Amino acid sequence: MTSVLFVCLGNICRSPMAEAVLGHLISSRADTDAWRIDSAGTGAWHVGSEPHASTVAVCQRRGVPIRHRGRQLTGSDFTRFDHVLAMDKQNLHDLALVRPAEATARIALIGSFDPLGESEVPDPYHSRDTAAYEAVFEQLERCCRAFLASLR
Template identity: 40%
Template sequence: MATAGSKSVLFVCLGSICRSPIAEAVFRKLVSDEGVSHEWSIDSAATSHWNVNCSPDSRAIKCLKSHDTETSHRARQVTKEDFMSYDYILCMDESNLRDLKRKCGQVQNCKAKIELLGSYDPQKRLIIEDPYYGSDEDFETVYQQCLRCCKSFLEKCS
């Protein structure tokens, strides 16, 4: 849950073992490198319950390590409280967006701005495709998209 007095972002994908933990780790590193970690509450979550308490996919961890980026993420499912406590909920594709908007509709006092992370991509790649059934190169593509989008998001929030 987001902390009062800080900016907050929750990254969301279907299972929270590939895309959203990559985005979370990338954004954590960016705010740390910028010296503004204390200003942010950052997490990631899933629209589904399939991988709750699981670590990220080994290929996601390998990709992050190749970019000197660490993660201690454990998958969790989005909660009603997330919609009331996070400033931004940034998701990876239209299916995530539909699920989040449906869940948000069941929550009073929703403060979160729900958007596609790809809406911040300077290269205009709106969708961050799920690499789960793909190759190491697909995880690298996700990493690069998340890096571009997170940099742009951070700039717009600064």
């Protein structure tokens, strides 16, 4: 089984979108059942919340199902998942601060897989412009495709 955890600050915009995108990309593969995909936030502000309305709208427009409730990262996530993929350098720094000594997960920026070289996924949370969410979706789709290719 391959397991991936996407991490952002609040777990209502970028990381649940990444979770949905990767899930959609593998949904047509023969090994769909061999994957565990989840997302979490470094902060607890949105625990139990549904994804941001713009995140849901963009995913729906793209035909990508999204079902998630916000949750906070836990210490056990570092051993439960093979890959912990952060959205930006601050998230990566926060992961390093809470990573337990027994961690086995590979920790990286999801943007490190971006063929366009955009290493950080910008947080669209404060944007009133749906285009910001569309751009995040496009970047995450590129990154997730490249991530999958890197596992072959």
